[in-house]
Amino acid sequence: MKGQCGQQPEIMYRKGDMEMGKQTAWEEIDKKSSEIFTASDEIWGCAETAFTEEKSMKILCDVLKAEGFTVETGLAGVTTAFKGTFGSGKPVIGILGEFDALSGLDQEAGATEKIVVHDGASGHGCGHNMLGTASLSAAIGIKKYLEESGKPGTVIYFGCPGEEGGSGKAFMAKGGVFANLDAAITWHPGDLTQADTGSSLANYQVAYKFYGKSAHAGGAPHLGRSALDALELMNMGVQFLREHVVPEARIHYAITNTGGYSPNVVQPYAEVLYLIRAPKNSQVEEIYQRVNKIAEGAAHMTETRVEIDFVKGCEPHEQQSDRKGTLG
Numbered sequence: 001m002k003g004q005c006g007q008q009p010e011i012m013y014r015k016g017d018m019e020m021g022k023q024t025a026w027e028e029i030d031k032k033s034s035e036i037f038t039a040s041d042e043i044w045g046c047a048e049t050a051f052t053e054e055k056s057m058k059i060l061c062d063v064l065k066a067e068g069f070t071v072e073t074g075l076a077g078v079t080t081a082f083k084g085t086f087g088s089g090k091p092v093i094g095i096l097g098e099f100d101a102l103s104g105l106d107q108e109a110g111a112t113e114k115i116v117v118h119d120g121a122s123g124h125g126c127g128h129n130m131l132g133t134a135s136l137s138a139a140i141g142i143k144k145y146l147e148e149s150g151k152p153g154t155v156i157y158f159g160c161p162g163e164e165g166g167s168g169k170a171f172m173a174k175g176g177v178f179a180n181l182d183a184a185i186t187w188h189p190g191d192l193t194q195a196d197t198g199s200s201l202a203n204y205q206v207a208y209k210f211y212g213k214s215a216h217a218g219g220a221p222h223l224g225r226s227a228l229d230a231l232e233l234m235n236m237g238v239q240f241l242r243e244h245v246v247p248e249a250r251i252h253y254a255i256t257n258t259g260g261y262s263p264n265v266v267q268p269y270a271e272v273l274y275l276i277r278a279p280k281n282s283q284v285e286e287i288y289q290r291v292n293k294i295a296e297g298a299a300h301m302t303e304t305r306v307e308i309d310f311v312k313g314c315e316p317h318e319q320q321s322d323r324k325g326t327l328g
Contacts (some may be wrong), residue, residue, distance in 0.1 A: 024148055025141030032067075036137045039063055044109055044129040047122040050166030053080045060132050060159055067140055069157065076175025080161040081168055083177070086143045087150030093142065093323040095176060096186035097135035101128060103156040124166075127189035129210045132159065134188050154183070165205060167312045180210040201250065202284045202316040207309040208234060208295045212302065214268040224266025228259045230302040231270040237294035238274075245287050250277040273311075281315055 008200050029036075039059050046055040054265075057080045061071050069084030105123030108115040139157040160178070162168035178184060189195075209230050215224030238251055252275045259267025274291065278284045292308055299306040 014022075019319070021145040021149065024145045025138075029069055029137045030284050031143045032137065034065075035063060036133050036140075040129050040133040041109070043099055043132065044124055045158075047106065047124055047129075049103055049122050050100050050162035050164055051078065051080055051168070053100050056132070057082060057159055057161070060097065060099065060136060061312055063136060064139075064157060067090075067143065067277040069139075069143070075158075075177050076172045077084075078161060078168060078175075081172050081177070082158070083157040084139070084159075084312065085137075085154065085159040086156075087146045087152070087154040089154060091182040092154045092156065094134050094181040094184040095142070095155065095157050096160050097132035097157060098128060098160050098168075098171070099126075099132035100161055100163055100166070100168075102164050121212060128163070129249060130189060131163070133190075138185070138187070165311075167314050170312065170314060180283050199279070199316050200280045201248070201279055203275055203277040203310040204284050204313045205287050206274045206276070206288065206291070207256075207311055208274065209271045209307040209309060210234075210269065210299065210304050211270045211307065212266065212270075212304040215266045217264045217266050223267060224268075225303045226259075226266050227270040227302075227304050228267040230298045230304040230306065231258075231272050233298040233301055234295045234306075235272065237298060238291060241287075241290060241294065245290075246278060246283055246325035249267065249283065249287060250281050251275075251287065251291070252277075279316060281313075284313070318319060 018258040021138040026314050042059050043056045046053070048054065057073070059084060061073065061084070063114065064071050064084035067084075067086075069086045071082060071084045073079075075081040075083060101122040102125045103122050105125045106116055106118045106121035106122060107123050108117055136157055139155050142153075142155040146155065158172070160169045166302040172178065174270070208231070210227035210228035212230065213223070215221060217224065235253060235255075238253070242249075242251060253271070254273050256273050257269065259270045275293065276284055276287050278287060293306065296304045298304075
């Protein structure tokens with residue numbers, strides 16, 4: 001059994017041992033299902049967005065401590081990044097769990113149609129309240145197998161914050177948190193139960209902030225320079241760009257600030273958040289540079305100023321990294 005990082009675990013497991021180990025893990029997961037479901041429901045109720053997941057983190061850490069894991073928080077300088085460790089020796093298996101929410105997704109639990117409870121509040125999309133707890137159940141199952149088999153091995157549950165728009169795992173990786181793993185496994189709900197070894201898209205997240213000059217739109221519009229006009233021209237320019245990028249590319253945006261609610265005032269500020277995706281880092285970088293030129297062109301056309309705030313970037317998730325010592 002060769003780990004994903006190219007390291008060779010010190011112990012080889014026979015097929016029979018593996019089958020017995022899976023049965024042991026499944027039985028333990030079933031036994032602990034009630035506490036896992038409770039944790040999932042509690043995280044649903046917290047619904048904390050990227051890097052603010054203090055309550056959600058405590059829920060998961062409390063379960064880890066109760067199960068006998070050694071817990072460490074504040075990994076890589078990220079307050080809500082943590083890990084729970086059990087066992088010793090190789091192989092060292094990492095189980096990654098996520099638990100952040102999305103803004104504006106508040107809804108009633110268990111409903112087949114969206115029923116808003118608190119308008120505008122955060123909520124869990126695509127099963128994020130279950131991402132951390134389902135992965136935690138896997139770590140608990142492996143821990144039980146290690147206990148009963150007496151075999152060497154270490155299981156580490158990693159609490160990874162900011163999955164939505166924050167890329168918490170990138171900060172953790174940069175800080176060397178995953179450096180000693182033989183393999184890392186994560187889970188995401190889907191319409192099929194299967195092992196997924198495919199790739200995802202690389203991406204950049206960038207905020208474009210336009211600064212103009214306010215004026216009375218009725219009395220002296222000629223004195224104003226509209227940041228909102230610049231933003232809209234930028235978005236229109238990007239629409240024309242879509243034909244001239246690789247077919248797999250994706251360019252999304254959300255207007256996060258329109259400059260106010262008064263139509264009789266020329267908007268002095270406007271902001272848009274872009275997410276640029278493509279299969280390769282080099283493709284994302286190329287599209288990013290072209291989008292920057294469109295933003296700068298829009299600012300020139302409107303005599304406004306644009307500030308480009310690079311928020312974060314992610315490499316594509318691949319089956320195997322082509323760089324030694326890192327996880328793909």
